[in-house]
Amino acid sequence: MNVSRIALATGVAASSVLLLSGTAFAHVSVQPQGEAAKGGYATVNFKVPNERDNASTVKLEVNLPTEHPLASVMPQAVPGWKVVVTKAKLAKPLEVHGKQITEAVSKVTWTADGSKIEPGHFQQFPLSLGRLPEDTDQLVFKALQTYDNKEVVRWIEETKEGAPEPESPAPVLKLSAATEDEHGGGAKDASAKDGKNAAHGHDEDAKSQTASDESSDTTARVLGGVGILAGIAGVAFGVLAGRRRSS
Known part of the structure; x- marks a missing residue:
């Protein structure tokens, strides 16, 4: 009987560890809805899970890479959230369809406006991006997640090749080789x-x-x-x- 009780307790403890580990390793990520090909356009989702049991997420800030500026960035409306798009001057203008682009979106911020991400839930925030750069295999988006208890989680650490994933990794969008259709x-x-x-x-x-x-x-x-x-x-x-x- 004692052996059975010990085995049961061990199983419950192991399950609790796995559940807690799953919660701890959940983080803000970016996922393409379609193929994210170099030189093309894509709609992506920033997936934001709530990692806290006693607080709700009320704000998400996504910083776009300045070394690979994007001429077109359009957020999709998310019910219960207000979105603000921030632009910045470019050090080197972009040429798109024969036009000079001197500024590009540097940050997109979603703030709760009648809604929030409660414990045990997640929310997706869609963005249309283009044209995607052709001289890199990925785009790194540093993000800040704010809870209603004023806690801010900074998802800004870049994963180094061959190294384990950092504690707070930045969302990374992988880019595939450009196809002839893209051009x-x-x-x-x-x-x-x-x-x-x-x-x-x-x-x-x-x-x-x-x-x-x-x-x-x-x-x-x-x-x-x-x-x-x-x-x-x-x-x-x-x-x-x-x-x-x-x-």
Whole structure:
């Protein structure tokens, strides 16, 4: 009986440790809704879990990387939250679609306005971003999470390659290799494909026409042969008939 009680207590303790560990390691992260390809545009979600049992999250500040400024940053409205977009002057202007961009969004702040993230819950904050840089494999967004008890958690530590994840890692968006579609190559490929299909269609038509001509030629040869045989039979019949009359 004592052994059973000890085993039960050990199991409960282990479960508690796992639950607490899961809560402790939950952190603000960024997740793409679609493919985040270099040189393109993407909609991403900043996922904010509440890590506290006695406080609610009431504010999120997301700082955009200044070394890779983005010309287009648009937040999606989140019910119960007020959003403020902050811009800053660029040290080096960006050229987008032939236009010079001298300032870009440096920070986006969501503040509770009739809502909040309660213990045991999480909230997602969507952003549309573009154009994504082509000279890096990731974007690091440093974030600040504020609770209603005035506590501020700074998710700003960058993960070093080969090193364990830091205690408060910054959200990181991984970028995939650019596809031809991201640079307008899709239309060219489609056009080329259509051209190949059209050429293939012409080839099929030509083959069909050739087969038809060959079939007609064969039919004509057969009919001609039949006619010749009929003529020979007629001549033979005439000769035999003449011989019978002579007899």
